[in-house]
Amino acid sequence: MKKDGKFFQILILFLTFLKIGAFTFGGGYAMIPIIQKEVVEKRRWATNADILEILAISESTPGPISVNAATYIGFRVAGFWGSLFATLGLALPSFVIIFVISFFYKTFMTWRIVQAAFKGLSIGVIILLCMAVIKLKKSIPNSFLSVILFVITFVGMMLINLFSWKIPSVTLIFIGFGLLVGIVTTAITRKEKKK
Amino acid sequence: MIYFELFYTFFLIGLFTFGGGYAMIPMIEDQIVGKGWMTDAQLTDFIAISETTPGPFAINISTFVGSQTGGIFGAICSTIGVILPSFIIILLVAIILSKFLKNRFVKGALNGVKPVIVALIAVTAVTFFIKTILFSGNAIRSVPMYFDRAAFTLLFVLASFAIIYKINKKKSVNPISLLLLSAFFGIVLFY
Numbered sequence: 001m002k003k004d005g006k007f008f009q010i011l012i013l014f015l016t017f018l019k020i021g022a023f024t025f026g027g028g029y030a031m032i033p034i035i036q037k038e039v040v041e042k043r044r045w046a047t048n049a050d051i052l053e054i055l056a057i058s059e060s061t062p063g064p065i066s067v068n069a070a071t072y073i074g075f076r077v078a079g080f081w082g083s084l085f086a087t088l089g090l091a092l093p094s095f096v097i098i099f100v101i102s103f104f105y106k107t108f109m110t111w112r113i114v115q116a117a118f119k120g121l122s123i124g125v126i127i128l129l130c131m132a133v134i135k136l137k138k139s140i141p142n143s144f145l146s147v148i149l150f151v152i153t154f155v156g157m158m159l160i161n162l163f164s165w166k167i168p169s170v171t172l173i174f175i176g177f178g179l180l181v182g183i184v185t186t187a188i189t190r191k192e193k194k195k
Numbered sequence: 196m197i198y199f200e201l202f203y204t205f206f207l208i209g210l211f212t213f214g215g216g217y218a219m220i221p222m223i224e225d226q227i228v229g230k231g232w233m234t235d236a237q238l239t240d241f242i243a244i245s246e247t248t249p250g251p252f253a254i255n256i257s258t259f260v261g262s263q264t265g266g267i268f269g270a271i272c273s274t275i276g277v278i279l280p281s282f283i284i285i286l287l288v289a290i291i292l293s294k295f296l297k298n299r300f301v302k303g304a305l306n307g308v309k310p311v312i313v314a315l316i317a318v319t320a321v322t323f324f325i326k327t328i329l330f331s332g333n334a335i336r337s338v339p340m341y342f343d344r345a346a347f348t349l350l351f352v353l354a355s356f357a358i359i360y361k362i363n364k365k366k367s368v369n370p371i372s373l374l375l376l377s378a379f380f381g382i383v384l385f386y
Contacts, residue, residue: 023371024249029316031251033370041366053296056308057288059315063209063281064251071285076293080286087282091274094250095258099270102262105244113386118247120381122327123350124374127357129320131367136313146310153314161322174311182307186300 009078010085016043017070017089024066025121031066033128035073036135045077049139059175066090145185149178197265198272204230205257205276212253219253227256232264253277324350345384353377 016038024031032051039045046054058068067087074086101108108114140146153174160170167173204226212219220242227233233241245255254274261273295301328346353373360368 019371021251022249023374024251025246025374029319032316037367037370052309052312053305055312056305057285057292059308059312061281061284061288062212063278063284064212064253066251067253067278067281068285071282072289075286075289083282083286083289087278091250091254091278094248094254095270095274097248097250098244098255098258099262099267101244101248102259102270105240105259109240109243109247113382114247116385117378117381119327119346119385120349120377120379121374122246122323123346123381124353124377126320126323126327126350127353127377128370128373129316129323130354131357131370133313133317133320135367136316140309140313141306145307149307150310150314153311154317157315157318158321161318162325171315174315175308178308178311179304180307182304183300185307186303190299 006078006081010081012043013074013077013082014085014089017074017086018092020066020070021090022093025118025125029065029129029132030125031069032132032136035069036132039073045073047139048135052136052139056175056178059171060179145181149181153178198268201261201265201269201273202276205261205273206279208257209253209277210280219256223256227260232260349377349380349384352380 020031020034020038023034032055036048036051040048040051054069054072055065057072058065061068067090070086070090071083074083076082077086140150157170157174159165160167208219208222208226212222220238224235224238228235228238241256241259242252244259245252248255254277257273257277258270261270263269265272292301328343328350329341353376356376357368357373
């Protein structure tokens with residue numbers, strides 16, 4: 001089989017996202033470290049800066065972040081079929097696992113070994129998330145504005161989480177704020193340059 | 196027909212949930228519990244199951260509800276339903292945006308979002324830390340504070356491992372190896 005053939009690339013996409021789907025515990029951002037390892041470091045399909053862009057797009061569009069990321073990366077690598085098979089690969093592990101569990105879910109939850117393993121996993125995920133933050137931090141534009149946006153989001157979101165304030169689509173509000181600030185500063189700097 | 200109803204309901208859920216994950220719970224409660232496909236207690240149980248199994252929450256819950264309501268075809272219909280909106284939207288965005296990525300306003304907007312995203316990930320890390328090590332719930336108000344010494348020790352051991360690996364091998368540890376290791380230690384420590 002030709003290693004650079006399109007069919008081969010689509011197969012690799014499918015298998016890579018199958019792996020990502022099988023090892024994403026905790027959902028959402030918890031899969032970023034694995035995407036970084038597989039997509040950025042191993043396959044070089046995207047850079048860390050691209051990942052941030054993909055996340056920005058995923059957060060501003062409906063649907064689960066991982067599905068969005070799989071579709072987007074799949075499309076960039078191999079067009080429509082790439083995005084289809086990346087998304088299928090991502091969904092397949094959870095589909096199979098949950099389908100099987102749905103028949104005996106009441107007993108599944110009482111298995112202490114599952115609970116113990118999950119407690120370990122949830123601690124591992126904390127470290128993975130910290131690793132992701134350290135890597136992605138390098139791709140943020142180095143400016144005072146970035147620091148301000150980071151601090152506002154971090155403090156605001158932390159307070160909301162700690163006090164369990166129920167604010168619908170709260171992440172979307174922060175994302176929208178970031179988009180807006182980004183556009184406004186671009187407009188202002190353009191005017192200054194014209195002067 | 197139940198298959199079409201499952202597909203349609205999850206299509207709506209997929210279309211109207213931004214950010215994914217738990218952001219979709221209110222919508223699911225409204226649609227799924229409202230239709231009698233699941234009780235509130237079952238939904239709470241299922242959130243725990245979803246946390247213990249890999250994969251995005253949206254896919255987990257659509258597979259589960261579909262399977263309980265309409266067997267394997269129900270599961271397939273609802274999972275395709277929940278994925279399809281994001282798939283179509285992202286495909287359109289990818290096609291359109293690739294033409295506009297060099298535009299300075301698009302660039303500026305994305306540059307504004309980047310620090311916000313990194314901050315949101317950092318918040319997730321800190322929230323997970325608080326949830327597993329400091330409080331048994333995730334809010335200050337509801338639960339008295341405690342300190343889980345075993346969990347903290349495991350965090351310390353895993354973090355040291357990740358740092359030493361990075362210094363020695365000049366590259367970061369494979370996330371899958373780290374997850375397998377933490378599941379193993381979890382069983383050793385907490386079982």
